[in-house]
Amino acid sequence: MNKNLIDWPTFFGALVILFGVTIPLVIFPEAGAEVINAANRFMTGNFGVLFILMGLLSLIFLLFVAFSKQGKIKLGGRETKREFSTFSWAAMLFSAGIGSSILYWGMIEWAYYYQGPPFGIAPESEEAIQFASTYGIFHWGPIAWAIYTLPALPIAYFFYVRKKPVLKISEAIRPVLGKYVDGPIGVVIDVLFIFGLMGGAGTTLALGTPMITEGVNDLTGLPVNLGTQAGIMLLCTAIFAISSYSGLQRGIKVLSDLNLWLVIFILGFIFLFGPTVFISETTVTSIGILLNDFFRMSTWLEPLANVAGFDETLFPESWTVFYWAWWLVYAPFVGLFVARISRGRTIREMIIGTMVYGTIGCILFFGILGNYGLYLQLTGSFDVISFMNEYGAPATIIAILNQLPLSTFIVAIFTILAIIFLATTFDSASYILAAVAQKSVKGGDPLRWHRLFWAFTLCIMPLVLMFIGDLETLQTASIVSGFPIIFIMFLLAWSFMKASGEDIRASRDYRAPTIYITHHKKEGSRGPTDK
DSSP states (O other), rough: OGGGBBOOHHHHHHHHHHHHHHHHHHHHHHHHHHHHHHHHHHHHHHHHHHHHHHHHHHHHHHHHHTTTTOOOOOOOTOOOOSSSOHHHHHHHHHHHTTTHHHHHHHHHHHHHHHHHTTTTTTSSSSSHHHHHHHHHHHHHSSHHHHHHTTTTTHHHIIIIOOOOOOOOHHHHHHHHHHGGGGGGHHHHHHHHHHHHHHHHHHHHHHHHHHHHHHHHHHOOOOOOSSSHHHHHHHHHHHHHHHHHHHHHHIIHHHHHHHHHHHHHHHHHHHHHOOOHHHHHHHHHHHHHHHHHHHHHHHEEEETTTHHHHOOOOOOIIHHHHHHHHHHHHHHHHHHHHHHOOOOBBHHHHHHHHHHHHHHHHHHHIIIIIIHHHHHHHHHHHHHHHHHHHOHHHHHHHHHHHHHTHHHHHHHHHHHHHHHHHHHHHHHHHHHHHHHHHSOOOTTTSSOEEEEEEEEHHHHHHHHHHHHTHHHHHHHHHHHTTTTTTTHHHHHHHHHHHHHHHHHHHHHHTTTTTOOOOOOOTTTTTOOOOOO
């Protein structure tokens, strides 16, 4: 156990702020929830425009970088080979970035838009139906993955091009903040990231655990109560702790590959044995609506509601702003993880691959799972809306699956998939938390005991709050804590452009031996600094 590698100020700072939020919520749950919810309303109501602009500008910035000179930079030396196959790479980044939440919202999110559509559209109208199947794809589409990808740029650049053995958000901002990242400012940046990730992980647990519990109840008859949910949470913790302890190649990669194969199976089954034509046509139509209204959806707020007395739906604050804030909380983690697994790829490949594979995966989930539920509602085969309003979303998801042939088998596969999805998110999270709380990761991986520690820490706080019924408050607290990350995202973009620009200029004078820029010449062409 090499304790000298641990960044103790960041390590203890993260624990202090986590307990500092959690303990008051346990002692004063109602008052604590009221304060945090008020802070959330203030943030989304007054600064929603910042989240909206941050999302759209992240996408534009990344597309610019991908097709600029920086996009040709290879993450590693000229002879560096890709550490993972494209299949495993896509599986790991998708599993880390999405988790079991995609099973939850992919199946049921349309129902909320169907009842409360955007743009003042009448509920349950034809136009509401069209946007119900489109808005989920928008919220989980290119902007979401752009927010995830932006932090990966400077982190991957410093780790693989400048050969800095550090996986930290603060280190990635060094070109802008300089020596200040070695002091309290750097610690605060890393601690905010760790706390936000823990709260975001609590959100994933809050959604995934009740859904898994409903699946277990349907298969075994075990009651849906706190005891069962706690047991499932501990089982998931054991799985992702073992996976994280085993490392990238033997643990996280294997679990992510299995996860992706199960995804392919269950989506393929529902597509083939469900309403195939309806799913195909509705998904393609939704993509068309998204392309047509993308900028409208990306910039829509409700400025006239409070000024001119128009009806206020709170749709942008409740959905788009919330989602962008949620992705923002996860962004440094996913960015760190994507950076770590992208050795041997160019920056263009990392950007385009992450956004394309991530978006396609989400389109398939919302297109197949969501439109299957929508089909049941519209044809009267199963009243999804009434069932959900009476029994809740987790029970409704399992009820929708029970409308399929071989329903018991499908519910079993779906439940196993949800467990693995939850585990693949958390094993990646514990891996990155350990990396951030270390001074360096010279061997490529954080210390094993350190990864195990964060694996169990990720579970303990949500487990405690689940028993007092306050997981939602932890989720809201993490979203509020994500507000400063908007400015950190700007610093990350600035840092990458500054550092890479300096190295590109220096490489022309043979002064940057670490940078290798790919060229579209015949195979074997050499960069200016290759030895």
